[in-house]
Amino acid sequence: EVQLEQSGAEIKKSGESLRISCKVFGDRFGNNWIAWVRQKPGKGLEWMGIIYPSDSDTRYSPSFQGQVSISVDRSISTAYLQWSTLKASDTAMYYCARRGLLGSYAFDVWGQGTLITVSP
């Protein structure tokens, strides 16, 4: 069974940096795209970006381009979402998700989410 295990909740201050992780279990890490999705409190899902672990090919939503960085460490089957300068508006739940169904653009396995709280 494929599982995506995300790092724990974080409480940070505005201006600080942060990297959260998404470790993939039960899957050949390089073969499936991994996406990041933001959900602000009480709001809907927002697609942030996606990475192909095999070659680190990365695409960003225009809304998040330059605001975050997505990367992988293939040696430990882990994807990362990183901020260099957090803002209070980054307070949200962040999910990683696998695009794992051949021929489909669906995200079939999701992490449990990482709650990020940024104080002003």
Next chain:
Amino acid sequence: SSELTQDSAVSVALGQTVRITCQGDSLRNYYVTWYQQKPGQAPILVMYGKNNRPSGIPDRFSGSSSGNTASLTITGALAEDEADYYCSSRDNSADHYVFGAGTAVTVL
């Protein structure tokens, strides 16, 4: 970038049928994907491709699409189907993705 439009909320009587719709230009080129999210939980995939249900999703969930509009139908809704439902597709431009704003389904 493309946008997907959903009704904000719908309600259905227990055991009845409800249809959730999603409209967007990208649906003319790409299949819609549907996700279910219950409070405090991560989203789960309930429908993808032409009309495909992942393993474990009951067959009371079905999907359809025509032109720029896609629908997720729950036939014989149960209390456990009360949730937010999001549609999604690949964007028309580049390898990007877009989500609808979500539809809150209430089972009465």
